[in-house]
Amino acid sequence: xxxxxxxxxxxxxxxxxxxxxxxxxxxxxxxxxxxxxxxxxxxxxxxxxxxxxxxxxxxxxxxxxxxxxxxxxxxxxxxxxxxxxxxxxxxxxxxxxxxxxxxxxxxxxxxxxxxxxxxxxxxxxxxxxxxxxxxxxxxxxxxxxxxxxxxxxxxxxxxxxxxxxxxxxxxxxxxxxxxxxxxxxxxxxxxxxxxxxxxxxxxxxxxxxxxxxxxxxxxxxxxxxxxxxxxxxxxxxxxxxxxxxxxxxxxxxxxxxxxxxxxxxxxxxxxxxxxxxxxxxxxxxxxxxxxxxxxxxxxxxxxxxxxxxxxxxxxxxxxxxxxxxxxxxxxxxxxxxxxxxxxxxxxxxxxxxxxxxxxxxxxxxxxxxxxxxxxxxxxxxxxxxxxxxxxxxxxxxxxxxxxxxxxxxxxxxxxxxxxxxxxxxxxxxxxxxxxxxxxxxxxxxxxxxxxxxxxxxxxxxxxxxxxxxxxxxxxxxxxxxxxxxxxxxxxxxxxxxxxxxxxxxxxxxxxxxxxxxxxxxxxxxxxxxxxxxxxxxxxxxxxxxxxxxxxxxxxxxxxxxxxxxxxxxxxxxxxxxxxxxxxxxxxxxxxxxxxxxxxxxxxxxxxxxxxxxxxxxxxxxxxxxxxxxxxxxxxxxxxxxxxxxxxxxxxxxxxxxxxxxxxxxxxxxxxxxxxxxxxxxxxxxxxxxxxxxxxxxxxxxx
Numbered sequence: 001x002x003x004x005x006x007x008x009x010x011x012x013x014x015x016x017x018x019x020x021x022x023x024x025x026x027x028x029x030x031x032x033x034x035x036x037x038x039x040x041x042x043x044x045x046x047x048x049x050x051x052x053x054x055x056x057x058x059x060x061x062x063x064x065x066x067x068x069x070x071x072x073x074x075x076x077x078x079x080x081x082x083x084x085x086x087x088x089x090x091x092x093x094x095x096x097x098x099x100x101x102x103x104x105x106x107x108x109x110x111x112x113x114x115x116x117x118x119x120x121x122x123x124x125x126x127x128x129x130x131x132x133x134x135x136x137x138x139x140x141x142x143x144x145x146x147x148x149x150x151x152x153x154x155x156x157x158x159x160x161x162x163x164x165x166x167x168x169x170x171x172x173x174x175x176x177x178x179x180x181x182x183x184x185x186x187x188x189x190x191x192x193x194x195x196x197x198x199x200x201x202x203x204x205x206x207x208x209x210x211x212x213x214x215x216x217x218x219x220x221x222x223x224x225x226x227x228x229x230x231x232x233x234x235x236x237x238x239x240x241x242x243x244x245x246x247x248x249x250x251x252x253x254x255x256x257x258x259x260x261x262x263x264x265x266x267x268x269x270x271x272x273x274x275x276x277x278x279x280x281x282x283x284x285x286x287x288x289x290x291x292x293x294x295x296x297x298x299x300x301x302x303x304x305x306x307x308x309x310x311x312x313x314x315x316x317x318x319x320x321x322x323x324x325x326x327x328x329x330x331x332x333x334x335x336x337x338x339x340x341x342x343x344x345x346x347x348x349x350x351x352x353x354x355x356x357x358x359x360x361x362x363x364x365x366x367x368x369x370x371x372x373x374x375x376x377x378x379x380x381x382x383x384x385x386x387x388x389x390x391x392x393x394x395x396x397x398x399x400x401x402x403x404x405x406x407x408x409x410x411x412x413x414x415x416x417x418x419x420x421x422x423x424x425x426x427x428x429x430x431x432x433x434x435x436x437x438x439x440x441x442x443x444x445x446x447x448x449x450x451x452x453x454x455x456x457x458x459x460x461x462x463x464x465x466x467x468x469x470x471x472x473x474x475x476x477x478x479x480x481x482x483x484x485x486x487x488x489x490x491x492x493x494x495x496x497x498x499x500x501x502x503x504x505x506x507x508x509x510x511x512x513x514x515x516x517x518x519x520x521x522x523x524x525x526x527x528x529x530x531x532x533x534x535x536x537x538x539x540x541x542x543x544x545x546x547x548x549x550x551x552x553x554x555x556x557x558x559x560x561x562x563x564x565x566x567x568x569x570x571x572x573x574x575x576x577x578x579x580x581x582x583x584x585x586x587x588x589x590x591x592x593x594x595x596x597x598x599x600x601x602x603x604x605x606x607x608x609x610x611x612x613x614x615x616x617x618x619x620x621x622x623x624x625x626x627x628x629x630x631x632x633x634x635x636x637x638x639x640x641x642x643x644x645x646x647x648x649x650x651x652x653x654x655x656x657x658x659x660x661x662x663x664x665x666x667x668x669x670x671x672x673x674x675x676x677x678x679x680x681x682x683x684x685x686x687x688x689x690x691x692x693x694x695x696x697x698x699x700x701x702x
Contacts, residue, residue: 037049037058037060039056039058039142040142041142041144041159041161042054042056042144042148043352043393043395043405044337044339044354044393045339045350049495050495050503051451053148053395053403053405053441053442053443053451053453053455054144054146054148054441054455054493055080055081055144055145055146055491055493055507055509056142056143056144056145057078057079057080057082057142057143057145057505057543058140058141058142058143059076059078059141059142059143060139060140061138061139063075064135064138064140064141066616066646066659066661067693068178068180068184068186068661068693068695069136069176069186069188070135070184070186070207071084071094071130072084072094072096072130072133072135072141072160073085073094074135075135075141076096076141076160077591077620078543078555078557078591078593079143079543079557080505080507080541080542080557080559081098081099081145081158081507081509081539081541081561082096082097082143082559083096083098083103083559083585083589084096085625085672085673085674086672086673087672087673087685088211088212088213088216088672088685088687088688089213089216089251089252089685090131090209090216090218090220090246090249091249091250091251091276091277091278091312092251093108093109093130093131095584095673096109096130097111097112097157097585098111098112098143098145098158099145099146099157099158099509099537099539099561100511100537100561100582100585101157101158101461102157102158103582103583103584103585103676104517104519104583104584104676108127108129108130109122109127109128109129109130110126110127110128110155111126111157111461112128112155112157112158112159112160113149113153113155113156113158113159113160114128114129114132114133114161114162115159115160115161115162116132116133116161116162116163116164116240116242117162117240117288118161118238118288118302119240119284119286120304120333120358121133121284122155123331123358123360123464123465124154124333124359124360124385124386124387125360125385125413125415125462125463125464125465126154126155126461126462127464127465127466129244129282131222131244132242132282132284134164134203134205134222134224134242136176136188136190136203136205136224137164137165137201137203137226138162138163138164138165139163139164139165139166140162140163141161141162141163142159142160142161143158143159143160143161144158144159144161145158146158146455146457146489146491146507146509147455147456147457147459147489147490147491148405148407148439148441148455150409150437150439150457150459150460151391151393151407151409151437151439152409153356153389153391153409153411153460154387154389154411154413154433154435154460154461154462155460155461155462156437156459157459157461164201164224164226164240165192165201166199166201166228167192167193167194167199167200167201167228168193168194169194170193170701171191171192171194171701171702172191172192172193172654172699172700172701172702173189173190173191173698173699173700173702174188174189174191174192174697174698174699175188175190175697175698175700176188176205176695176696176697177695177696177697178659178693178695178696179693179694179695180691180692180693180694181212181691181692181693182209182210182211182212182688182691183208183210183217184207184208184209184693185206185208185209186206186207186208186695187205187206188204188205188206189205190202190203190204191203193702197229197230198227198229199226199229200225200228201226202223202224203223203224203225204221204222204223205221205222205223206220206221206222207219207220207221207222208220211250211252212265212687212688212691213252213264213265213266213267214252214266214267214271214272215250215251215252215253215267215271215272215277216250216251216252216267217248217250218246218248218250219246219247219248219249220244220245220246220247220249221244221245221246222242222243222244222245223241223242223243224240224242224243225241225242226238226239226240227239227240234291234292234293235290235291235292236289237288237289237290238287238288239285239287240286240287240288241283241284241285241286242282242283242284243282243283243284244280244281244283245281246278246279246281247279248277248279249278249279250271250275250276250277251271251276251277251278251312251313252267252268252271252276252685253267253268253271253276253315253682254268254674254675254683254684254685255268255682255683255684255685255686256269256680256681256682256683256684257633257683257684259684260671260684260686264669264686265686268315268682269315269680269682270322271315273371274313274314274315274321274322274369274371274372275313275322275371275372276313276314276315276322277312277372278310278311278312278313279310279311279312280308280309280310281308281310282307282308282309283306284304284305284306284307285304285306286302286303286304286306287302287303287304288302289301289302296341296342297338297339297340297341298338298339298340299336299337299338299339300336300337300339301335301336302333302334302335303332303333303334303335304333304334305332306330306331307328307329307330307331308327308329308331309326309327309328309329310326310327311324311325311326311327312324312325312326313372314369314526316368316369317523317526321368321370321375322369322371322372323367323368323369323526324366324367324368324369324374325365325366325379326363326364326365326366327363327364328362328363329360329361329362329363330361331358331359331360331361332358332359332360333356333357333358333359334356334357335355335356335357336355337352337354338354339351339352340352347396347397348396348397349394349395349396350395350396351392351393351395352392352393352394353390353391353392353393354390354391354392355388355391356387356388356389356391357386357387357388357389358387359385359386360385360386360465361382361383361384362382362384362465363380363381363382363383364379364381364382364383364417364469365379365380365381366378366379366476367379377421378421378476379421379427379476380419380421381417381418381420381421381427381428381476382417382418382420383415383416383417383465384414384415384416384417385413385414385415385416386413386414387411387412387413387414388411388412389409389410389412390409390410391407391409392407393405393406393407393439400445401444401445401446402442402443402444402445403442403443403445404440404441404442404443405440405441405442405443406438406439406440406441407438407439408436408437408439409436409437410435410436411434411435411436411437411460412432412433412434413433413434413462413484414430414431414432414433415430415432415433415462415463415465415468416428416429416431417429417430417465417469417478419477419478426477427478428478429477429478430478431468431480433460433462433484435458435460435486437457437458437459437460438457438458439456439457439458440455440457441454441455441456442454442455449496449497449498450494450495450496450497451495451496452492452493452494453492453493453494453495454490454492454493455489455490455491456489456490457488457489458486458487458488458489459486459487459488459489459511459513460485461484461485461486461487461516461517462484463479463482463517463529466527467479467482467517467527467529468482468529470526470528471528479528479529481530482517482530482531483515483531485513485514485515485516485531486513486514486515487512487514487516488511488512488513489509489510489511490509490510490511491507491508491509491510492507492508492509493505493506493507493508501546501547502544502545502546503544503545503546504542504543504544505542505543505544506540506541506542507540507541507542508538508539508540508541509537509538509539509540509541510536510537511536511538512534512535512536512537513534513535513536513537514533514534515531515533516531516534516535517529517530517531518530518531518532518629518677519629519676519677520677521677521679522675522676522677522678522679523678523679523680532565532567532576533567534566534567535563535564535582536562536563536566537561537562537563537564537582537585538562539559539560539561539562539563540560541557541558541560542556542557542558543555543556543557543558544556547601550600550601551596551597551598551599551601552595552596552601553593553595553597553601554595555591555592555595556590556591556592556593557590557591558588558589558590558591559589559590560587560588561585561587561588562587563582563585563587564581564582565577565578565579565580565581565582565629566579575630576629576630577630581626581631582626583625583626583627583628583629583631583674583676583677584626584627584673584674584676585625585626586622586623586624586637587623587624588621588622588623588637589620589621589623590619590620590621590622591618591619591620592618592619593616593617593619594616594617595614595615595616596614596615596616597614598611598612598613598614599611599612599614611648611649611650611655612648613645613646613647614644614645614647614648615643615644615645615646616643616645617641617642617643617644618641618642619639619640619641619642620639620640620642621637621638621639621640622637622638623637624636624637625673626674627674627675627676627677627678627684628676628677628678628683629677633681633683635670635671635674635683635684636670637670638668638670638671638687639666639668640664640666640668640670641664642662642664643661643665644659644661644662645660646658646659646660651698653700653701654698654699654700655698655699656696656698656699657696657697657698658694658695658696659693659694659695659697660692660693660694661692661693661694662691662692663688663690663691663692663693664687664689664690664691665690666690667689667690668689669686670686670687671684671685671686671687672685672686673685
């Protein structure tokens with residue numbers, strides 16, 4: 001039986017909302033002086049955002065501070081082409097996708113590369129955790145989409161790179177505290193300062209919530225630090241250490257359509273009786289060194305080491321018992337990059353070449369659990385993943401108007417599993433994936449305020465260790481039938497700055513994939529995967545921002561994507577027809593904001609408006625979500641309105657800020673995310689209704 005709406009309200013007309021928002025923003029261009037933000041992710045060197053021939057967005061510190069700084073979804077929903085579905089389930093992390101890449105993830109972030117200060121936060125197999133990024137100490141985040149992201153290697157459907165703030169010349173203490181609905185409590189203590197050429201940022205935060213749903217209580221603590229120093233005038237060194245400790249994250253699981261309609265706050269079947277939950281502890285230490293060789297050349301090196309321990313209790317496949325899974329992982333890597341500006345046939349060329357090597361090893365154990373406690377061990381194996389990649393990228397200016405970018409990455413990814421439980425090692429296996437990812441782009445500078453660009457490239461995505469952990473029948477064994485997927489990507493775009501305080505970016509794209517890795521089935525906490533023969537994603541993205549007065553700014557980010565299967569196939573629980581929608585990808589997504597500041601606003605400043613009053617309204621609209629490949633289960637789209645108000649005072653040499661938010665002001669009842677192809681039809685993860693947050697922040701120079 002087709003579950004059309006899953007008991008949720010219908011949204012307003014998405015196209016009408018989008019059209020009205022565009023109409024409201026486009027005429028509002030005001031004159032004022034500002035500076036273009038500088039980004040590095042697209043070319044691996046500093047470059048004006050307007051000049052970058054790719055779809056790239058910067059989320060600054062001002063945007064990050066407008067929420068409690070717990071989840072990436074608070075700020076990154078203003079990036080077109082990027083969809084973050086907040087599960088309200090910290091045992092599974094956010095469901096994040098870029099142009100549809102990553103939408104199938106049962107937990108964590110996959111298909112998208114995460115970096116923090118140039119150090120990978122994504123494992124070699126392509127799996128990452130959004131919670132690795134400490135938002136309270138982050139200065140800004142860059143999001144790169146499209147073909148140029150392929151030059152970051154395996155599973156680069158996009159790149160999200162966070163940059164920790166630099167230590168100020170005047171040392172300071174920064175203390176924050178937040179409280180909110182459902183028992184939310186967050187605190188943060190941060191020291192930042194410099195002594196001569198040595199800078200230190202050290203940040204420790206705590207977070208706890210009782211959760212919107214039954215069995216969703218969470219506790220976590222996080223420490224992030226960056227030590228910066230310059231041994232010589234030409235040498236810069238950053239040492240970054242972070243620790244993520246989540247002793248408890250209860251898992252509320254998904255709901256059936258009937259459960260969702262009856263009581264959205266309830267936990268899924270057997271979640272309470274089997275005490276489904278997760279704990280995690282991660283430590284990572286890394287360092288980057290940049291050595292300037294001369295006016296035209298530099299070398300950047302990175303090295304890192306990390307460990308991660310997780311234990312998860314699941315409902316299990318048996319009818320009367322639960323299950324547990326434990327992972328004890330170590331990961332490490334190094335990279336070397338050479339940047340140079342030179343001349344080729346009389347044309348200026350900026351190029352970068354490098355090598356990256358990463359490795360992870362995980363001891364995976366599992367077994368039967370009763371009443372949330374381990375009773376037996378039925379799995380013991382050692383899994384490994386590693387990559388060895390070479391890349392080169394060059395940008396050349398072909399006269400004043402034209403520029404060309406070209407690059408290629410040669411990737412080798414190895415996955416293996418050694419079974420130590422069965423005497424015959426029958427669950428063991430290994431696979432090696434090799435691919436080359438070429439990229440070619442062309443840009444045209446129509447004027448100092450208008451740039452056009454076009455890029456074409458090939459992508460490569462290997463399965464993760466979790467995606468080969470179970471064979472096609474759900475038995476613990478290395479699944480050699482899951483192959484790497486490949487994609488052909490094309491995009492065209494334009495960037496226009498009609499005035500100093502207004503900007504509009506537009507991108508259209510087409511992505512065609514072969515052997516895309518999809519969820520075959522998900523049951524009892526275990527997901528199995530297979531390859532779909534063909535998929536297609538076409539769409540458009542638009543972002544616009546304008547100061548309509550020195551105190552009022554309008555921001556808009558809109559996305560539309562048509563994500564479909566182009567060839568029919570079948571799996572254990574689904575028959576997928578040609579033209580079916582890819583689940584987990586809303587067809588349209590819109591974020592718009594109206595922000596007023598008593599102090600005044602800049603269109604691209606990374607400094608928050610700390611003094612006086614600030615008030616804003618945010619509107620988010622998302623289209624329908626399909627929950628399975630057969631498209632027989634869906635969740636209706638939604639429209640939510642958020643309101644925020646803050647005020648800042650000076651206190652001697654320091655300052656004090658008060659923050660308040662009401663999210664989902666219109667009390668929309670909707671599905672926040674879906675568990676793709678859940679075998680028991682427990683697809684739906686409900687979002688909370690109207691909820692509030694208040695916070696206080698004090699900054700004191702010392």
